[in-house]
Amino acid sequence: MVTVLSDLAQHVAKGLRQTPKAISSMYFYDDAGSRLFQQIMELPEYYPTRAEFSIFREHGAAIVAALSPEAGEEFALVELGAGDGAKTKLLLHELLEAGRPFTYVPVDISEGAMTGLVAALRQELPELQVAPAVSDYFTALHQLRTRPGSKAVLFLGSNIGNFHPAERLSFLSQLAAPLAPTDRLLIGFDLQKDPRRIRAAYDDAQGVTAAFNLNLLTRLNRELGADFDLAHWQHYTDYSPLNGAVRSFLVSTRAQQVHIEALDETFDFAAWEVIHTENSYKFTLPQIEELAASAGLRVVTAFTDAETDFADVVLATQAE
Template sequence: MPAPAAPNSASTLPAGHSAPPAATSPLGRHVREGLSRPFKTLSSMYFYDDEGSRLFQQIMALPEYYPTRTEFGLLSRHQEAIGQALRPSSPDEPFFLLELGAGDGLKTKILLRHLLATGARFTYVPVDISSAALEGLAASLRTELPTLRVEPVVADYAEALRLMASRPGRKAVLFLGSNIGNFLPDDRHRFLQSLARPLTPDDRLLVGFDLQKDPRLIRAAYDDSQGVTARFNLNLLHRLNQELGADFDLGQWQHYTDYDPLSGAVRSFLVSSQAQTVHFTALDWQAEFAAWEMIHTENSYKFTRPGISAAAQASGLAVEEFFTDEQDYFADVILRPAR
């Protein structure tokens, strides 16, 4: 990585000058803190404005992007066994199917249809911080699965799990996709602990893990030939222009991705192709970038079976069942509390 800008490269407000409202918003605070670091960083959680969400839908349909279609096929192939692992041993016992970050529910509907067809007595509880996303999902479920009991919860994951812990009966918690790979190792450990803590011995987790494989195939999934992933990454700067009055010239920035097979980490960056100053009108602030300096925007870790077992054990969980596709590209893993 090129040498970072000097520590004083980001300006500060003059003494006695009050911060504009955007400076105290979550996005404003995050941008100022992240772009003041010696190695600049922005969180991938801010990728998903309306345009970012639209671009990600395109990414999922790309020939290089295998995770979505692979997990869809995996769930279709193993739906009976996964459904059996999630529901209580007594066929008449009701339970809650709690999904963290349900999105459009495309893959989850495979399990929902199977459980309904086999007479399972359950309530589907999709969780998201976006009420609009949940309203859209609930509307589609009313049309496609009118007999399904749905209780959407607008909350962060930890709050939702605390709320559900007080409800009697079995809880099956879903965290599908490869979202677990976006956490740094220490953050992943804390997140899995936070999932495990409120669970009873009878509860279960189903977590998706993208597995290590041909490194060329992995890298291509995050740097596609059509440039959609590049537009998705660069859209983060466009969002900052729109919401914080920044003046990023997107023509002076490039998308770059690398994959390290030793750590299993895909890392995505935005690269400044020349020395430049970016102003943030809404923050009354500016940041300096050296030529070829990078902003780290995303991690996506890939896993091995021993690594999954070790991460589970360290977090108070144990692997109960391991489901994968024909090529061993992806795994959906049933975890239970180890205590």
């Protein structure tokens, strides 16, 4: 009998067989992980969410003008990974108040998250035209190519920083491919700053980030029948100002074996061996311009908060 492994099981099998061991941060977000991340965003050390909110509050009207078609025709505001839409609601209010004709197209692979967002929007902004898409990013964007009118695509937060450099360029190139010359792309970039502040944002004093990272092992125990003993694992993070990379790890505090029932396999861990779980790159504005050019895009304008902690960058195709 052939056993069909889940995507998670296949990913874990590949990640724990390699050296160094690694599991993608995309698997942080089960229900408990999502709740913990909501707590992280409220921590005093975690500046990115507050910084982006301040950008939208301070520059909302200018951002709307930069994203909207000049001729005033109807367009689609497409948000990749919409989540709860908290920050986006600031832009939606600005668009509605400005009388811009548009349809909001939130894209998320989670049907549950999408249902909750649409219900909240119908209650808070009943006049808003919403066309939700439960899909992966690129399928949704390619389907929108046949839709009349232009598009403004949002990829908010600092999610772009979770990609390795080669993956980041590939991702941006794929985002650029379906864009027409009049379309716009708004991406959030966490900027380089005091290295101590950056590191503290990923290793807070209350230990919420540690719980968020360790919850990944709890998920593997629950969903794959693993037997990780969390008492013998710890969270560790570092930041390199040389390449702008925050790296997060789960560290085995002793030599141990972990059996994963779904894989029918046992994995050996040496004392202080790590599982690499996340990258979060920080950028400079010149690096963003260089990255955009490599992906066939150009920077139209960039908005930063007062402390220059974060940038929301409007991009367009190089041909216009």
